[in-house]
Amino acid sequence: MPLVPLLPLFHRFNREHFSGSLVQGSQPLLAVRWSDGRLRKTAGFYRRGPLLAAAGGQGSEIVLSRPLLEPLPQSATESTLCHEMIHAWIDLVLHVREGHGPHFHARMAAINAAQNEFQLSVRHQFPVPITPPRWWAVCPCCGRRSPYRRRMKKAACRQCCDRHHGGSWHASCVLVYEPASLED
Numbered sequence: 001m002p003l004v005p006l007l008p009l010f011h012r013f014n015r016e017h018f019s020g021s022l023v024q025g026s027q028p029l030l031a032v033r034w035s036d037g038r039l040r041k042t043a044g045f046y047r048r049g050p051l052l053a054a055a056g057g058q059g060s061e062i063v064l065s066r067p068l069l070e071p072l073p074q075s076a077t078e079s080t081l082c083h084e085m086i087h088a089w090i091d092l093v094l095h096v097r098e099g100h101g102p103h104f105h106a107r108m109a110a111i112n113a114a115q116n117e118f119q120l121s122v123r124h125q126f127p128v129p130i131t132p133p134r135w136w137a138v139c140p141c142c143g144r145r146s147p148y149r150r151r152m153k154k155a156a157c158r159q160c161c162d163r164h165h166g167g168s169w170h171a172s173c174v175l176v177y178e179p180a181s182l183e184d
């Protein structure tokens with residue numbers, strides 16, 4: 001599936017599932033873009049901008065993984081974008097600090113009930129082409145699991161540090177390692 005332009009999808013989902021709240025005037029509250037070829041560990045993420053308080057979210061963005069989503073049907077792009085839009089909505093519209101908490105689950109359930117094009121889940125469930133990892137690094141904050149070849153002491157979850165701690169390292173996001181078997 002060739003890469004689809006993300007902005008029209010963003011505007012449609014914003015109207016259909018977020019009551020237009022992610023756009024002010026005609027200006028989206030955040031940028032939406034495809035990654036370069038290197039984003040392979042996750043299908044997408046939302047990142048709060050550095051100027052959030054002063055400038056109404058300026059610099060915030062959703063990035064979707066070109067290498068992971070390009071070979072998949074468009075519904076994978078749609079569900080990933082919509083998932084990340086829920087994170088953006090919680091952050092920029094509700095102003096609540098939450099990962100996959102009650103607001104996330106409520107909105108996800110409403111969107112899943114409202115349409116049949118795709119199903120949202122808490123984790124992006126797409127095949128990630130990786131060599132067998134030796135460890136899974138698990139974030140105690142958001143539950144995200146990432147494969148690692150070796151354990152890195154005090155490494156923290158990038159997404160949670162960005163989302164909850166303004167991009168600074170924080171002890172609550174330090175990854176916990178689980179040994180991986182070859183079957184993982």
Ligand SMILES: [Zn+2]
Nearest residue numbers: 083087100122
């Ligand atoms: Zn998420």
Ligand SMILES: [Zn+2]
Nearest residue numbers: 139142157160
């Ligand atoms: Zn995390």
